[in-house]
Amino acid sequence: MIRTTRRRAVLLCAAWLALALAIADGVEGCGNDPSTEGGDARGASGRSEDFAARATDFRNLRTMTKVRGFYIDNRRSHLAEALRVANSPKGGTYPVGTIIQLVPQEAMVKRRKGFDPATNDWEFFFLSVSPTGTVIEVRGTDKVVNRFGGNCASCHSAADPKFDFVCEHDHGCAPLPIGDDVIRIVQSIDPRPVS
Numbered sequence: 001m002i003r004t005t006r007r008r009a010v011l012l013c014a015a016w017l018a019l020a021l022a023i024a025d026g027v028e029g030c031g032n033d034p035s036t037e038g039g040d041a042r043g044a045s046g047r048s049e050d051f052a053a054r055a056t057d058f059r060n061l062r063t064m065t066k067v068r069g070f071y072i073d074n075r076r077s078h079l080a081e082a083l084r085v086a087n088s089p090k091g092g093t094y095p096v097g098t099i100i101q102l103v104p105q106e107a108m109v110k111r112r113k114g115f116d117p118a119t120n121d122w123e124f125f126f127l128s129v130s131p132t133g134t135v136i137e138v139r140g141t142d143k144v145v146n147r148f149g150g151n152c153a154s155c156h157s158a159a160d161p162k163f164d165f166v167c168e169h170d171h172g173c174a175p176l177p178i179g180d181d182v183i184r185i186v187q188s189i190d191p192r193p194v195s
């Protein structure tokens with residue numbers, strides 16, 4: 001019992017440390033990439049459907065659908081298709097508007113076809129989160145790094161191509177330097193409002 005309590009305390013500490021680092025990183029890493037800002041092409045004739053996320057598009061993880069260890073949503077009404085890909089052992093390409101998150105502070109968002117072939121059209125985000133909501137600290141394709149200095153795109157591009165940059169534990173990416181225990185805690189203390 002004592003050992004369990006101690007272990008939980010250590011894990012909580014690690015989670016808070018990770019969060020503190022995330023916030024510090026966010027401040028340092030400030031600077032939106034203007035090339036990734038932009039119009040939402042939905043409905044525009046002759047252009048493919050797109051989704052340029054705004055801060056309010058990133059909500060508490062509990063409002064998203066959990067698939068195994070990660071959370072998924074879609075802001076272009078393609079959630080069923082996104083879930084089909086996520087749940088298929090054969091993988092597939094996620095539809096435009098898909099948001100995937102492992103922790104509240106990081107996200108990958110599927111943009112229009114051709115947005116960036118090098119990232120399979122994913123845009124990566126480093127976010128800061130608080131009870132008042134989400135702030136986008138950094139967004140982009142090949143330059144966004146996580147709180148440990150690791151480049152999102154280089155790590156995720158190692159995933160087996162059929163899984164469209166989604167790493168999980170066994171798709172071929174280098175592992176994260178924190179364990180599942182810490183990730184679960186960071187997920188469970190998402191401070192943003194649920195409604």
Ligand code: HEC
Pocket residue numbers: 069070100101102106107108124125126144145146147149150151152153155156165166167168169173174175176177180183
């Ligand atoms: C060291 C390599 C590495 C780096 C750098 C990295 N990730 Fe990941 N990421 C992983 C691994 C491995 C997983 C799966 C972990 C798990 O399932 O517990 C993962 C999981 C995720 C997931 C959930 C879906 C999936 O792929 O399993 C998202 C979303 C995500 N990362 C986004 C990001 C973003 C955004 C960045 C940059 C800010 C980033 N990652 C940087 C390796 C990395």
